[in-house]
Amino acid sequence: MNKWWHIIGSVWLAVAAGTLSAQETQQPVSEQQFKDVAGQLRCPTCQGLSVLDSEAQFSVQIKDEVRKQLSEGKDNAQILAFFTERYGPWILREPPKEGVSMVAWLVPLSLLLGGPFLVWFFVWRRQKRAYAHGVRSAEDIIRDMHQQLELMRGRSS
Amino acid sequence: MIANLGFYLLFMCCLLSIYGTAAAIGAGVWRHRRLYLSAKMAATTTCVLVLVAAGLLWFSFFERDFSLFYVFKNSSSDLPWFYTISAFWSSLEGSHFLWTILITIFATTALWTHAKDNEHIMPHVTAAISAVMAWMYYLLITHSDPFVLSLPAAPEGRGMNELLQNPYMMIHPPLLFTGYTGLSVPFAYSLAALAYGDVTQGWLKTVRRWTLFSWIALTAAITLGGRWAYVELGWAGYWAWDPVENSSFLPWLLATASLHSLLIQEKLGHLKRMTLVLTIIAFFLSFFGTFITRSGVITSVHSFAESNIGPNYLMYLAGIATVSMLLYAWRAPRILPSEVEKVWGISKESALIVTLFLLLSFASIVFIGTVFPIVTEALSGQRISVQGPYFNAFAPYIGLLMIVAIAFGNLMRYQSPKIPYGRPIMFWSVVFAVPATFVLAYLGDLGRTPKFAHLIAQYVGLFFCSWAFACLCGDFWVKLKDLRFNWKLMGSRNLAYCGAFVAHVGIIVAIVGFLGNYRGLERKVTLKVGEKAELYHFQFEFRNGVTTFQEHNVTHFVAPVFVTMGDKEVGYVEPSLSRYPTKPNQTFNEVGVKSGWWNDIYIVLADFDQQNHNVATFNIHINPTVRFVWLAIVLMCIGGIMALFDKHRGNKSRDAIAGEWELGV
Numbered sequence: 070m071n072k073w074w075h076i077i078g079s080v081w082l083a084v085a086a087g088t089l090s091a092q093e094t095q096q097p098v099s100e101q102q103f104k105d106v107a108g109q110l111r112c113p114t115c116q117g118l119s120v121l122d123s124e125a126q127f128s129v130q131i132k133d134e135v136r137k138q139l140s141e142g143k144d145n146a147q148i149l150a151f152f153t154e155r156y157g158p159w160i161l162r163e164p165p166k167e168g169v170s171m172v173a174w175l176v177p178l179s180l181l182l183g184g185p186f187l188v189w190f191f192v193w194r195r196q197k198r199a200y201a202h203g204v205r206s207a208e209d210i211i212r213d214m215h216q217q218l219e220l221m222r223g224r225s226s
Numbered sequence: 227m228i229a230n231l232g233f234y235l236l237f238m239c240c241l242l243s244i245y246g247t248a249a250a251i252g253a254g255v256w257r258h259r260r261l262y263l264s265a266k267m268a269a270t271t272t273c274v275l276v277l278v279a280a281g282l283l284w285f286s287f288f289e290r291d292f293s294l295f296y297v298f299k300n301s302s303s304d305l306p307w308f309y310t311i312s313a314f315w316s317s318l319e320g321s322h323f324l325w326t327i328l329i330t331i332f333a334t335t336a337l338w339t340h341a342k343d344n345e346h347i348m349p350h351v352t353a354a355i356s357a358v359m360a361w362m363y364y365l366l367i368t369h370s371d372p373f374v375l376s377l378p379a380a381p382e383g384r385g386m387n388e389l390l391q392n393p394y395m396m397i398h399p400p401l402l403f404t405g406y407t408g409l410s411v412p413f414a415y416s417l418a419a420l421a422y423g424d425v426t427q428g429w430l431k432t433v434r435r436w437t438l439f440s441w442i443a444l445t446a447a448i449t450l451g452g453r454w455a456y457v458e459l460g461w462a463g464y465w466a467w468d469p470v471e472n473s474s475f476l477p478w479l480l481a482t483a484s485l486h487s488l489l490i491q492e493k494l495g496h497l498k499r500m501t502l503v504l505t506i507i508a509f510f511l512s513f514f515g516t517f518i519t520r521s522g523v524i525t526s527v528h529s530f531a532e533s534n535i536g537p538n539y540l541m542y543l544a545g546i547a548t549v550s551m552l553l554y555a556w557r558a559p560r561i562l563p564s565e566v567e568k569v570w571g572i573s574k575e576s577a578l579i580v581t582l583f584l585l586l587s588f589a590s591i592v593f594i595g596t597v598f599p600i601v602t603e604a605l606s607g608q609r610i611s612v613q614g615p616y617f618n619a620f621a622p623y624i625g626l627l628m629i630v631a632i633a634f635g636n637l638m639r640y641q642s643p644k645i646p647y648g649r650p651i652m653f654w655s656v657v658f659a660v661p662a663t664f665v666l667a668y669l670g671d672l673g674r675t676p677k678f679a680h681l682i683a684q685y686v687g688l689f690f691c692s693w694a695f696a697c698l699c700g701d702f703w704v705k706l707k708d709l710r711f712n713w714k715l716m717g718s719r720n721l722a723y724c725g726a727f728v729a730h731v732g733i734i735v736a737i738v739g740f741l742g743n744y745r746g747l748e749r750k751v752t753l754k755v756g757e758k759a760e761l762y763h764f765q766f767e768f769r770n771g772v773t774t775f776q777e778h779n780v781t782h783f784v785a786p787v788f789v790t791m792g793d794k795e796v797g798y799v800e801p802s803l804s805r806y807p808t809k810p811n812q813t814f815n816e817v818g819v820k821s822g823w824w825n826d827i828y829i830v831l832a833d834f835d836q837q838n839h840n841v842a843t844f845n846i847h848i849n850p851t852v853r854f855v856w857l858a859i860v861l862m863c864i865g866g867i868m869a870l871f872d873k874h875r876g877n878k879s880r881d882a883i884a885g886e887w888e889l890g891v
Contacts, residue, residue: 108615109615158608161610162611162614162616164598165610173616176594181620
């Protein structure tokens with residue numbers, strides 16, 4: 070048991086150490102914030118890229134606008150709202166979590182969360198069927214025979 | 227002249243494959259052997275004719291015959307010979323043509339190499355595959371004819387797409403299409419099994435081989451595509467979840483799922499119908515991918531109506547879906563149940579069901595993400611984007627669950643809840659995984675991760691990856707112990723298992739590689755000659771200024787950057803911009819990459835002083851563990867090839883011999 074505590078303790082220490090060193094190397098807040106915002110806006114002229122990853126003219130303009138607004142002290146949500154108002158929800162790289170677009174979020178979520186139940190139900194039901202056609206226990210067979218007897222009695226009377 | 231001849235050949239191909247379809251259906255209905263042979267010969271002749279037609283197109287490319295519109299559009303006189311070969315498939319008509327050629331070749335191969343046991347379902351197979359061919363040829367001659375003339379001939383061509391003038395783009399399209407079209411053989415066999423009314427003895431072996439073959443091709447092709455994006459597009463990544471990539475990933479997921487479903491079918495005889503459905507969907511999705519990328523429907527629903535080929539593809543897809551579903555509804559109930567008793571519950575087959583579930587959920591998420599923007603735009607007129615962040619929100623969880631499923635699934639045994647040597651394997655795998663996690667974390671330097679949540683994600687990921695690796699090794703050891711450590715017997719009798727082992731290790735290595743995406747670093751710098759910049763542990767010196775040199779048709783502007791790490795020399799990284807004579811006002815990225823196991827130094831030359839060549843702007847990226855991903859794909863392909871060469875897999879006799887060690891202790 071003692072050994073396990075050692076392992077858990079060393080894991081905890083190492084994670085803590087990693088975290089501390091991560092905090093040390095963290096970039097200035099504004100740069101990280103800029104990356105967060107720019108990473109959520111799509112490059113209007115490319116396929117599948119964010120403005121952060123793109124050097125297209127349009128993207129550069131958007132990035133400049135983001136930097137400008139960040140320096141004005143706006144927060145992420147405000148900036149994203151600004152762009153959504155200007156270009157529509159199309160400019161965001163994720164579908165909005167409201168209205169019809171909720172479907173795109175709910176289906177995968179329900180698959181992932183409800184999946185285990187689905188598989189369990191599937192497998193469980195198959196197991197039942199296996200009993201029906203395959204080898205049954207002696208108790209099952211006797212119970213079935215009693216049921217048949219009951220049925221026959223019901224019919225004859 | 228050549229144009230007319232080429233078109234005539236394609237027209238004959240179309241007629242022949244229509245005849246082949248009709249003849250094969252007749253042969254299937256009346257059990258008429260000579261009619262079947264005639265259909266087979268029709269397919270073979272089609273193959274010969276289409277190869278001649280392809281030769282003609284290549285010939286025109288090499289002759290620089292710009293009277294052919296396709297040649298004019300996609301090549302120019304200065305194109306080197308190797309890109310002249312690949313100019314063949316560098317735009318819509320040609321790649322459709324290539325697809326058709328490959329499908330014809332594989333159809334013919336499948337018809338001539340079928341197993342003796344399958345003789346009685348071959349008319350159905352021929353009918354299904356000839357119908358697919360007939361449709362492809364119909365599209366080819368009506369909507370994407372590569373032999374259209376443009377007279378008078380232009381003196382010079384417009385030039386091949388510059389982005390495609392890259393070695394990876396010579397191999398990527400044929401390999402990808404090989405994967406796609408290879409899937410049409412399992413599809414044909416599935417329809418044949420439905421038409422015949424049951425899955426036959428030789429069926430499984432053939433379908434397994436073709437699915438595995440396509441799977442290997444798809445795996446390699448998808449990676450080469452990613453590799454191309456990595457070195458050519460310059461945004462420091464290999465996978466952007468864009469619709470074109472997704473549409474190649476979907477058939478891969480389905481092919482993977484059907485391989486696992488085939489495994490249950492082979493060992494226990496269950497899930498016959500599941501396999502049929504999966505192979506059909508895999509084939510359907512390979513065409514769905516082309517539909518989505520070719521019809522222009524991804525850029526906007528409205529551009530869909532502009533091309534004629536779009537609605538045609540849609541009709542074709544609807545046709546495949548309708549025919550398959552009707553056939554399934556009509557015939558699937560006739561398929562006989564397995565002789566082996568069903569005992570689900572905790573066992574390997576249940577673990578495989580979980581794997582199937584994960585793969586299919588992943589596929590449906592990717593499908594929804596790809597199709598959703600199109601559907602909402604068509605229904606409500608509102609345009610939305612579904613890009614990377616959406617997929618990345620789900621992919622890590624699925625990846626994690628998959629690792630767990632791989633570990634448990636490999637340890638478990640069929641029809642038994644017991645894991646042989648379960649306790650020691652579980653104990654030692656955790657004992658191995660804990661230090662391994664920290665070694666990996668130390669070597670990969672996880673400390674530079676900017677976000678705390680991502681740091682935790684990486685620790686969790688690394689732990690589960692090393693744990694699953696240890697579990698796989700444990701199972702390998704058990705298998706080997708059952709054979710009394712006779713490696714030769716393991717290699718000859720359990721080759722497919724060894725292949726699966728290598729491929730699964732590949733997936734684990736890939737996930738370790740993907741985790742590196744959480745800690746990429748970047749910096750944009752403008753340097754004068756002699757100046758230095760610093761990022762992470764590396765120093766970058768712009769020593770020599772920009773040099774110019776000519777290679778084939780291209781002018782390269784190279785800005786070598788000398789990289790050091792403290793006192794240690796790493797060497798020159800040479801990002802460049804290239805200019806093609808066909809587009810003199812534009813430059814294209816050639817990224818400079820210095821690969822290492824733990825860090826790729828990835829430098830893009832963003833801009834430079836055109837006059838003096840002494841100032842340049844660089845985008846410097848440090849991309850961790852990208853090489854792991856490439857290694858992983860090599861492992862997966864090797865695993866696939868090993869499994870392909872297992873002579874015994876799918877043979878009933880072999881299961882009887884190997885039964886003792888296949889079913890566990």
